[in-house]
Amino acid sequence: MSEFVTALTEVVGAEHVLTGERISEDFGHDEALSMLSEPPAVVVRPVSSAEVSEVLRIATAWDVPVTARGSGTGLSGAAIPEPAGLVISFERMSRVLEIDVDNHVAVVQPGVTLTELDEAASAHRLTYPVYPGEQSSSVGGNMATNAGGMRAVRYGVTRHQVLGLEAVLPTGEVIRLGGKLAKASSGYDLAQLIIGSEGTLAVVTEATLRLSPQLPHQATVLAPFRTVEEVARAVPPVLASGLAPLILEYIDEFMMAAITQSQQLDLGISAEIKDSAKAYLLVMLEGSCTERLEEDTGRLCTLLTELGAVDMYVLPGSAARRLLEAREKAFWAAKAAGADDSVDVVVPRASVPEYLRISAEIAQRYDSPVLGCGHAGDGNVHFAVFQPDDLVRSALLRELFEAGMKLGGLISGEHGIGKAKRRYFLELTDPNTVALMRRIKQSFDPHGILNPGVLLDRPE
Amino acid sequence: MSEFVTALTEVVGAEHVLTGERISEDFGHDEALSMLSEPPAVVVRPVSSAEVSEVLRIATAWDVPVTARGSGTGLSGAAIPEPAGLVISFERMSRVLEIDVDNHVAVVQPGVTLTELDEAASAHRLTYPVYPGEQSSSVGGNMATNAGGMRAVRYGVTRHQVLGLEAVLPTGEVIRLGGKLAKASSGYDLAQLIIGSEGTLAVVTEATLRLSPQLPHQATVLAPFRTVEEVARAVPPVLASGLAPLILEYIDEFMMAAITQSQQLDLGISAEIKDSAKAYLLVMLEGSCTERLEEDTGRLCTLLTELGAVDMYVLPGSAARRLLEAREKAFWAAKAAGADDSVDVVVPRASVPEYLRISAEIAQRYDSPVLGCGHAGDGNVHFAVFQPDDLVRSALLRELFEAGMKLGGLISGEHGIGKAKRRYFLELTDPNTVALMRRIKQSFDPHGILNPGVLLDRPE
Numbered sequence: 001m002s003e004f005v006t007a008l009t010e011v012v013g014a015e016h017v018l019t020g021e022r023i024s025e026d027f028g029h030d031e032a033l034s035m036l037s038e039p040p041a042v043v044v045r046p047v048s049s050a051e052v053s054e055v056l057r058i059a060t061a062w063d064v065p066v067t068a069r070g071s072g073t074g075l076s077g078a079a080i081p082e083p084a085g086l087v088i089s090f091e092r093m094s095r096v097l098e099i100d101v102d103n104h105v106a107v108v109q110p111g112v113t114l115t116e117l118d119e120a121a122s123a124h125r126l127t128y129p130v131y132p133g134e135q136s137s138s139v140g141g142n143m144a145t146n147a148g149g150m151r152a153v154r155y156g157v158t159r160h161q162v163l164g165l166e167a168v169l170p171t172g173e174v175i176r177l178g179g180k181l182a183k184a185s186s187g188y189d190l191a192q193l194i195i196g197s198e199g200t201l202a203v204v205t206e207a208t209l210r211l212s213p214q215l216p217h218q219a220t221v222l223a224p225f226r227t228v229e230e231v232a233r234a235v236p237p238v239l240a241s242g243l244a245p246l247i248l249e250y251i252d253e254f255m256m257a258a259i260t261q262s263q264q265l266d267l268g269i270s271a272e273i274k275d276s277a278k279a280y281l282l283v284m285l286e287g288s289c290t291e292r293l294e295e296d297t298g299r300l301c302t303l304l305t306e307l308g309a310v311d312m313y314v315l316p317g318s319a320a321r322r323l324l325e326a327r328e329k330a331f332w333a334a335k336a337a338g339a340d341d342s343v344d345v346v347v348p349r350a351s352v353p354e355y356l357r358i359s360a361e362i363a364q365r366y367d368s369p370v371l372g373c374g375h376a377g378d379g380n381v382h383f384a385v386f387q388p389d390d391l392v393r394s395a396l397l398r399e400l401f402e403a404g405m406k407l408g409g410l411i412s413g414e415h416g417i418g419k420a421k422r423r424y425f426l427e428l429t430d431p432n433t434v435a436l437m438r439r440i441k442q443s444f445d446p447h448g449i450l451n452p453g454v455l456l457d458r459p460e
Numbered sequence: 461m462s463e464f465v466t467a468l469t470e471v472v473g474a475e476h477v478l479t480g481e482r483i484s485e486d487f488g489h490d491e492a493l494s495m496l497s498e499p500p501a502v503v504v505r506p507v508s509s510a511e512v513s514e515v516l517r518i519a520t521a522w523d524v525p526v527t528a529r530g531s532g533t534g535l536s537g538a539a540i541p542e543p544a545g546l547v548i549s550f551e552r553m554s555r556v557l558e559i560d561v562d563n564h565v566a567v568v569q570p571g572v573t574l575t576e577l578d579e580a581a582s583a584h585r586l587t588y589p590v591y592p593g594e595q596s597s598s599v600g601g602n603m604a605t606n607a608g609g610m611r612a613v614r615y616g617v618t619r620h621q622v623l624g625l626e627a628v629l630p631t632g633e634v635i636r637l638g639g640k641l642a643k644a645s646s647g648y649d650l651a652q653l654i655i656g657s658e659g660t661l662a663v664v665t666e667a668t669l670r671l672s673p674q675l676p677h678q679a680t681v682l683a684p685f686r687t688v689e690e691v692a693r694a695v696p697p698v699l700a701s702g703l704a705p706l707i708l709e710y711i712d713e714f715m716m717a718a719i720t721q722s723q724q725l726d727l728g729i730s731a732e733i734k735d736s737a738k739a740y741l742l743v744m745l746e747g748s749c750t751e752r753l754e755e756d757t758g759r760l761c762t763l764l765t766e767l768g769a770v771d772m773y774v775l776p777g778s779a780a781r782r783l784l785e786a787r788e789k790a791f792w793a794a795k796a797a798g799a800d801d802s803v804d805v806v807v808p809r810a811s812v813p814e815y816l817r818i819s820a821e822i823a824q825r826y827d828s829p830v831l832g833c834g835h836a837g838d839g840n841v842h843f844a845v846f847q848p849d850d851l852v853r854s855a856l857l858r859e860l861f862e863a864g865m866k867l868g869g870l871i872s873g874e875h876g877i878g879k880a881k882r883r884y885f886l887e888l889t890d891p892n893t894v895a896l897m898r899r900i901k902q903s904f905d906p907h908g909i910l911n912p913g914v915l916l917d918r919p920e
Binding site: 125145148152153160173196215347350410412414416417432433434436439440455 | 560561562563564565605606607608612613616617619620629633634635636637638639640641642643644645646647648649650652653655656657661673675696699700701702748752806807808809810837838839840868869870871872873874875876877885889890892893894896897899900902903904915
């Protein structure tokens, strides 16, 4: 091991090779609730793709498993290193390299946070619209899990924003894919394959991202409904209306109580409405002109009333901001309330009512609270699961995943599989598809050094 | 061979196995101008994925190269079979299986044409927005090349519409990927990898496509400019305006003359303007309400005037439709005028002026007319190349591709590489990237039976 460390030191310098007590506790985990921390043996902080390439060649030569790490805010354990593993940390590769105003493009390093990118884009009245609710997350991490978030219903998920990237293969080759290009048909789209691969195929060292014009005005409507199913049923008509909401979320009564309490947020909802409302629909519209936005908000309110909303709150800017911040922190509210795990099954959006009904039955059968909110416009249901017993919870999760898949869904809409859900993924996915994924993994990573145990089993 | 035919006959029935004179001349080519026809030895017309699977198993056993064929409207020779090859034709797998109104999704078989899909979606006031200008093209063919077209500037290209697919691997396994899902993070996105792979990885037998709400009103503005570069420079400000054009095309003076003459279209442009205009910008806006659309059209006209348009024509519906039809047929106009090849280099959209300038220099140096139009909003330049000598034209094309790549572009934005541009692609692409593509090809198609010679070299 000490020769391994020496080799790394020659590449990145002693200051940027961490071992022993210099490795902070953070490097051992991400935010997956159910996973144990696993400290790496070594952390390196390279400053360029050339250094990343050298580091990967050394790791290959020493057969050391490698985990690339952004901000460590993932929820499925994909950033938890292997025992005796190496972590590549992108603290020193976290710059916005360029905001290209004419092409509406940002070129960034993987360690940049969404907050930093948003600041840089805003200066040119542009926006990077991915909004996974954790603005300290890194673009590299977002690419690894194909992060989505509240604005995906309008702007799409991470994969729709990535136009090009530079990546280092585990064997050290640096490749550049795509570019500042709106489209391409020039060979296999390897960039799209790397996105969502959770650090198992290549290490991304630069990304070219689509930016969108910033629309200056927003309006937020909160509509309580009598049942969760009524909320979910309201979604298709809202999307068919052409109002093109920026945000379209549902929040169940428990999650609403949890997030408003934890943020001490009073939305002026009467006790009577609170009692009758089992769930809320949160809709945000955006526009470039206030008159049109007001008109659209009126249309939206009329539509929601027709769809059964028991009341309607057009939230002023400050309340809207605070509610959104609270919604962003739903995960933390759930964690503070003692949630044992979180899941984010995705189903066809019209199947959300049925999925919520089935999930409630499963939860009741296991005597385990399963509470949530979610990206209603995308069919992406987020549950906080309360069940401390590992075996019971595992059986419960398996049923939740199976139920989603029976409705044509998948295990995760945006959190990824990681290490936390690998077992379910491998058990529930068609073996021919898994076998093909293994062959693809092999074609990128013949020695199996990149994030073994994430998504697929460790090599034997 | 006769035993091979017998085996196929047992799967699809004698009526649907064509040999000898029963094979129409069409099966030997697509619309690539520079390629020779190559009749296949056998054509099969399966009716289900189960039949496709059996056919592929037989082809693997007999080591016969297989080319999947939709409508045969491709422009790069990806549907030209190999000598003694087998063509799988999707004439009998060409149905719209479902329009799912609540999920805004269509489920279709690969042989369905865009015209048929559009009809089925329109009945529910939904639209499949990919509009490559050849509405008789099939969805399967569109997926193979990741087709784009005029509306991509607003709605994205084929890959952005495909939410899920069923595909048969060359070794016969049927896999289902994605679904009626707005997003997913559950393993490698193999559907995105298959899209744009030009029939070399798998045979798609069903697709789940995103539909969008149909906006009922359109307005079309044609703006002549003094130079092609002025037109190209007007594009970023139009996109930054937030007007979100449905169509944003440039047409050079020669192409404008060719398409208006071939369609006998009089747009009322004065001789004086025609003389001073070297290029035209064609912009279409769409909306759900006429008042807003009129207001937006006014804003657009003001903006275009500021950007240097020498005149402005807000085209009435019938003239707009006819001009768009003529623009769609630009390829046919070029073919009728004797064009020897067509290219569709994609560059960062802000680099279009520079690319047009460099291309004009190259064309002049080769004494070969290179005329065009293109998807200005996407940086996708379409040229008709007039140079009958194969060797000279080949050198000219290589320079055009190299020049585009030097500006950060790629050889093709939407036509694909196929057989026609394989040589340039392999010569000009980073060898590490090509090697990775070969390994991926191997992981799908270990015997190399799917479209050998397309994109990558034939196995040795």
